[in-house]
Amino acid sequence: MVAELISVGTELLLGNIVNTNTQFLAEQCALLGLSQYHQEVVGDNHDRLAEVIRTALGRADVVILTGGLGPTEDDLTKEVCAEVMGFPLVEDAHTRKRIEQYFQNSIYKVIPDNNWKQAIVPEGAIILDNDNGTAPGLILEKDGKAAVLLPGPPGELYPLFFQQVRPYLEKKQPSVIRSAMVKVCGMGESQVEDSLLDLIDRQENPTIATYAKTGEVHIRVTAKAASEEEAKRLLKPVVKEIKSRLGDFVYSVKEKETLEEAVVRLLQKYELTVTTAESCTGGLVAGRLVNVPGASEVFREGFITYSNKAKRKYLDVSKATLKKYGAVSEQTAREMATGGVFATDCDACVAVTGIAGPDGGSEEKPVGLVYIATYMKDKVRVEQFQFKGNRAKIREQAVVKALDLLRRSILDNYR
Amino acid sequence: MVAELISVGTELLLGNIVNTNTQFLAEQCALLGLSQYHQEVVGDNHDRLAEVIRTALGRADVVILTGGLGPTEDDLTKEVCAEVMGFPLVEDAHTRKRIEQYFQNSIYKVIPDNNWKQAIVPEGAIILDNDNGTAPGLILEKDGKAAVLLPGPPGELYPLFFQQVRPYLEKKQPSVIRSAMVKVCGMGESQVEDSLLDLIDRQENPTIATYAKTGEVHIRVTAKAASEEEAKRLLKPVVKEIKSRLGDFVYSVKEKETLEEAVVRLLQKYELTVTTAESCTGGLVAGRLVNVPGASEVFREGFITYSNKAKRKYLDVSKATLKKYGAVSEQTAREMATGGVFATDCDACVAVTGIAGPDGGSEEKPVGLVYIATYMKDKVRVEQFQFKGNRAKIREQAVVKALDLLRRSILDNYR
Numbered sequence: 001m002v003a004e005l006i007s008v009g010t011e012l013l014l015g016n017i018v019n020t021n022t023q024f025l026a027e028q029c030a031l032l033g034l035s036q037y038h039q040e041v042v043g044d045n046h047d048r049l050a051e052v053i054r055t056a057l058g059r060a061d062v063v064i065l066t067g068g069l070g071p072t073e074d075d076l077t078k079e080v081c082a083e084v085m086g087f088p089l090v091e092d093a094h095t096r097k098r099i100e101q102y103f104q105n106s107i108y109k110v111i112p113d114n115n116w117k118q119a120i121v122p123e124g125a126i127i128l129d130n131d132n133g134t135a136p137g138l139i140l141e142k143d144g145k146a147a148v149l150l151p152g153p154p155g156e157l158y159p160l161f162f163q164q165v166r167p168y169l170e171k172k173q174p175s176v177i178r179s180a181m182v183k184v185c186g187m188g189e190s191q192v193e194d195s196l197l198d199l200i201d202r203q204e205n206p207t208i209a210t211y212a213k214t215g216e217v218h219i220r221v222t223a224k225a226a227s228e229e230e231a232k233r234l235l236k237p238v239v240k241e242i243k244s245r246l247g248d249f250v251y252s253v254k255e256k257e258t259l260e261e262a263v264v265r266l267l268q269k270y271e272l273t274v275t276t277a278e279s280c281t282g283g284l285v286a287g288r289l290v291n292v293p294g295a296s297e298v299f300r301e302g303f304i305t306y307s308n309k310a311k312r313k314y315l316d317v318s319k320a321t322l323k324k325y326g327a328v329s330e331q332t333a334r335e336m337a338t339g340g341v342f343a344t345d346c347d348a349c350v351a352v353t354g355i356a357g358p359d360g361g362s363e364e365k366p367v368g369l370v371y372i373a374t375y376m377k378d379k380v381r382v383e384q385f386q387f388k389g390n391r392a393k394i395r396e397q398a399v400v401k402a403l404d405l406l407r408r409s410i411l412d413n414y415r
Numbered sequence: 416m417v418a419e420l421i422s423v424g425t426e427l428l429l430g431n432i433v434n435t436n437t438q439f440l441a442e443q444c445a446l447l448g449l450s451q452y453h454q455e456v457v458g459d460n461h462d463r464l465a466e467v468i469r470t471a472l473g474r475a476d477v478v479i480l481t482g483g484l485g486p487t488e489d490d491l492t493k494e495v496c497a498e499v500m501g502f503p504l505v506e507d508a509h510t511r512k513r514i515e516q517y518f519q520n521s522i523y524k525v526i527p528d529n530n531w532k533q534a535i536v537p538e539g540a541i542i543l544d545n546d547n548g549t550a551p552g553l554i555l556e557k558d559g560k561a562a563v564l565l566p567g568p569p570g571e572l573y574p575l576f577f578q579q580v581r582p583y584l585e586k587k588q589p590s591v592i593r594s595a596m597v598k599v600c601g602m603g604e605s606q607v608e609d610s611l612l613d614l615i616d617r618q619e620n621p622t623i624a625t626y627a628k629t630g631e632v633h634i635r636v637t638a639k640a641a642s643e644e645e646a647k648r649l650l651k652p653v654v655k656e657i658k659s660r661l662g663d664f665v666y667s668v669k670e671k672e673t674l675e676e677a678v679v680r681l682l683q684k685y686e687l688t689v690t691t692a693e694s695c696t697g698g699l700v701a702g703r704l705v706n707v708p709g710a711s712e713v714f715r716e717g718f719i720t721y722s723n724k725a726k727r728k729y730l731d732v733s734k735a736t737l738k739k740y741g742a743v744s745e746q747t748a749r750e751m752a753t754g755g756v757f758a759t760d761c762d763a764c765v766a767v768t769g770i771a772g773p774d775g776g777s778e779e780k781p782v783g784l785v786y787i788a789t790y791m792k793d794k795v796r797v798e799q800f801q802f803k804g805n806r807a808k809i810r811e812q813a814v815v816k817a818l819d820l821l822r823r824s825i826l827d828n829y830r
Contacts, residue, residue, distance in 0.1 A: 012438075012441070012454070013441060013451045013452065013453075013454065014441055014442065014445040014451065015437070015438045015439065015440070015441030015442030015443070015444070015445055016442070016624075016626055017438070018433055018434070018435055018438040019433070019434055019437065019438065020433055022430070022434065022456075023427075023430045023432070023433040023434065024430065025430070026427070026428060026429055026430030027429065027430030027431070028430070029430070030429040030430055036428045036429065037428065037457070037458060037460070037463055038428075038455065038456065038457055038463070038467075039427070039428065039455065039456035039457075040453065040454065040455055040456075041437075041453065041454035041455075042452070042453055042454075043452060045452070048452055048453070052453075211431055276698070276719070278698070280705070281702070281705070282698075282701050282702050282704065282705025282710075282714075282717070283691070283693070283697075283698025283699060283700070283701035283702040283705070283717060283719065284698060284699070284702040284705075285698070286697050286698035286719045287696070287697050287698040287699040287702050289697065290695070290696075290697025290698070290699075290719075290721065290771075290810075291697075291806070291807065291810075293772070293773055293774060293806060294774070295697075295721070296721055296722060299697075299721055300721050300722035300724065300725050301718075301719060301720055301721060301722060301724075301725035301728075301729070302697075302698060302718075302719035302721075303716075303717075303718070303719070304691070304698065304701045304705075304716060304717035304718070304719070305716055306705065306710070306711055306714055306715050306716060306717075307711060307715035307716060309715065309716075310715050310716035313716075314716070356705075357708070358708055359708060359709070391706070391708060392706065395705075395706075
């Protein structure tokens with residue numbers, strides 16, 4: 001089954017916003033095993049929109065349109081799609097009632113007149129109730145083809161897709177597609193591919209695909225089967241084999257688990273608290289830990305010691321070390337991590353010091369040089385990195401490697 | 416003049432990556448005053464690619480293609496575009512030499528055979544030397560139409576565009592387009608529009624457009640004229656009028672200046688140092704300040720006090736205050752900001768405490784409640800916010816508002 005995605009909106013044509021909706025829908029359609037050959041963006045213009053819809057319906061089985069379902073005169077998606085597919089428009093009493101209810105619960109006292117336009121639907125369309133807005137989603141079916149119309153705001157699009165569109169598409173698919181995710185940190189994409197070369201080469205079902213993220217590699221394993229149980233049965237041994245080959249480099253096999261969530265989970269498991277001592281990352285490692293709801297159980301305080309003076313004052317880094325080796329050195333990283341634990345009652349500390357640039361680099365210590373240290377169970381572990389890219393990119397990589405060193409140190413010391 | 420953008424690549428069709436290249440190019444083309452009606456994404460497939468290129472050349476004056484210029488057999492963009500436009504392919508000695516030089520400076524000892532493919536070009540094409548990769552950009556001109564072929568990696572695409580494609584497109588345009596940016600924080604988009612309603616209503620040249628960003632509104636003023644001077648002369652009074660209407664809500668009129676850069680610039684101007692005392696934002700305010708190269712001049716240390724104990728230990732927040740008013744309260748925010756200054760030698764402190772959720776909210780103190788305080792010149796200023804959205808969104812908004820309160824406090828106290 002072939003799917004095609006059309007985004008409607010001038011703000012996309014003019015580059016005011018990035019088209020994240022299409023990325024979301026494309027990924028979801030791929031997960032469902034749908035084939036995809038084209039994506040389009042078009043503005044709120046009757047003739048051009050009609051032409052794009054006609055072309056897409058000519059070559060795809062399911063056309064998913066986002067945007068242009070709002071209450072203003074500019075919003076044309078529903079009207080044009082109904083016209084192209086030959087559906088008359090009628091008022092839907094159920095949707096009208098929902099709009100009334102929506103406004104009862106909102107700050108508006110009076111329902112703006114143009115909102116009633118959103119109760120007009122193509123006659124015979126499947127109506128997808130939208131709990132987060134006034135424009136319902138719509139599915140128009142004709143001659144074995146379907147057009148799925150969804151509102152553009154992600155807060156409306158995502159729930160509508162997961163709750164109503166995905167089940168609809170799954171029912172149209174002859175087979176079940178299920179996938180598993182293996183998330184890796186500490187290996188590059190080509191290293192991961194080398195380790196899995198024979199698996200990747202002989203892949204058929206399940207398939208294996210690797211994706212490079214900042215400091216991470218994600219491996220998606222996808223199986224096609226007659227039933228959900230069968231698909232899961234196909235996935236299991238492949239995921240197990242990947243895990244056994246990559247060992248501790250695998251930080252999660254949960255689809256949605258982030259690196260910081262994996263770290264917080266480990267800290268919780270071993271009942272450990274951690275503190276942070278950051279120089280060039282300036283609070284971003286702590287910021288990632290606090291991303292995790294409930295992080296307060298394991299993370300209570302952190303230090304941003306950007307100046308040498310602050311490193312001495314809060315972390316007791318010695319004057320001699322700073323003078324002899326400099327702020328960006330293995331020795332300073334070591335003392336920062338140690339000092340963080342002794343300045344608090346925490347079980348562990350992760351420390352980062354480096355040169356993020358663009359200035360401050362030298363031949364001996366170039367921009368991108370970063371030392372990361374962990375202190376745990378009276379032991380310090382330090383790693384040295386030479387990152388590439390601009391200031392933001394260098395700091396982003398340092399944050400990932402700091403979280404990962406913390407993770408691996410916990411495994412090595414407590415498992 | 417009409418431009419159309421085509422992205423070539425399976426990773427876009429499958430939703431593995433977000434199409435930021437198209438957003439970049441669309442914004443740049445809009446800034447040049449080019450009209451845009453369609454964007455497409457298509458895979459590395461001969462027939463489909465040829466069809467898309469043919470359609471685009473039929474309706475646009477300039478078609479910009481990105482991706483598919485790599486050295487592998489999958490990469491077809493150049494070959495298919497040359498075929499559609501009727502250009503024979505020939506080897507270009509200059510490009511071959513550049514590829515040799517590129518590999519001399521790289522870690523590779525031997526040049527992979529398939530890289531020579533990148534020295535083959537459509538005969539008569541304009542060749543755009545690529546300093547960051549082996550695939551040159553190409554411009555094919557025929558019958559008053561042009562196809563511009565650019566490599567997909569942003570690190571190659573952006574410099575090629577700015578250095579060679581933009582000047583080329585500017586020359587083709589009969590008039591000059593210049594724009595100015597006014598960046599606003601502390602007002603919502605509709606408030607900004609209300610304040611500028613008469614200007615927006617009667618706009619012709621320059622035009623005024625507003626864009627909502629997290630916690631910010633950006634206003635782009637764009638003028639069309641016969642010369643650069645004339646365009647700048649048209650922009651000046653409009654920018655001045657907007658600035659005078661929005662006053663201190665305007666934090667910058669520089670295209671690339673971020674909120675944190677504006678804050679660091681102000682701190683430098685008044686020779687002030689600042690510290691941070693963060694609870695729910697957990698280091699992200701400090702992280703934003705450290706985004707700015709040279710931030711060490713004004714920011715040397717910061718506190719992440721996630722637990723009550725840490726708030727007491729480092730910031731001297733009183734036990735009585737925490738007990739009577741709670742950690743998320745105006746009083747605690749006030750004491751955090753005060754304590755931050757007294758614990759350091761800094762001139763100012765910005766403090767954040769709030770409930771980012773999803774847990775921890777109550778009827779009295781719902782999720783999203785955030786207090787932000789600044790201490791400066793013996794004066795404390797506290798603002799209360801009720802943010803919407805998930806944990807990440809609430810924290811992101813809190814960071815922006817903290818930077819903005821710091822900015823406005825500096826203006827009020829030192830200007």
